[in-house]
Amino acid sequence: MLGTLCRKVTVDMAAEKHLEEKYDEIRKDLEKQKAALLAEAGMIIGTGLNQDKLNFPDMTDQAAAEADNNFTLRLKEREQKLLKKIDEALERIANGTFGMCESCGEEISYKRLHARPVTTLCIECKTKQEEEEKLRE
Numbered sequence: 291m292l293g294t295l296c297r298k299v300t301v302d303m304a305a306e307k308h309l310e311e312k313y314d315e316i317r318k319d320l321e322k323q324k325a326a327l328l329a330e331a332g333m334i335i336g337t338g339l340n341q342d343k344l345n346f347p348d349m350t351d352q353a354a355a356e357a358d359n360n361f362t363l364r365l366k367e368r369e370q371k372l373l374k375k376i377d378e379a380l381e382r383i384a385n386g387t388f389g390m391c392e393s394c395g396e397e398i399s400y401k402r403l404h405a406r407p408v409t410t411l412c413i414e415c416k417t418k419q420e421e422e423e424k425l426r427e
């Protein structure tokens with residue numbers, strides 16, 4: 291009896307958690323995916339993704355941008371797109387817009403987000419979009 295009550299309270303608290311905490315698991319997945327992509331592109335992952343910037347605090351933005359560019363060129367187009375999507379998803383988690391459908395503004399189900407965290411459309415809008423794409427072909 292008490293156990294059931296405790297569990298219910300925990301669930302309620304979880305629902306009220308801050309967005310960043312709510313999607314903590316997804317964020318970790320995204321970061322893992324990003325790290326894997328970067329590793330694939332020949333970047334050595336050390337203590338963290340921002341290691342370069344930490345090691346060279348005097349590096350100008352210009353130089354950093356150039357380094358980023360050179361690095362990006364080494365990534366295949368498909369990977370670049372995915373990396374961009376991952377970065378955008380991470381950004382949405384940080385600014386609190388993650389999990390909202392870009393098209394209808396409804397909340398995307400956690401299950402869908404978990405399976406495909408870079409998505410910006412709920413399943414209804416995605417299905418609609420795919421149907422429209424099929425019609426155009």
Ligand SMILES: [Zn+2]
Nearest residue numbers: 391394412415
């Ligand atoms: Zn939608």
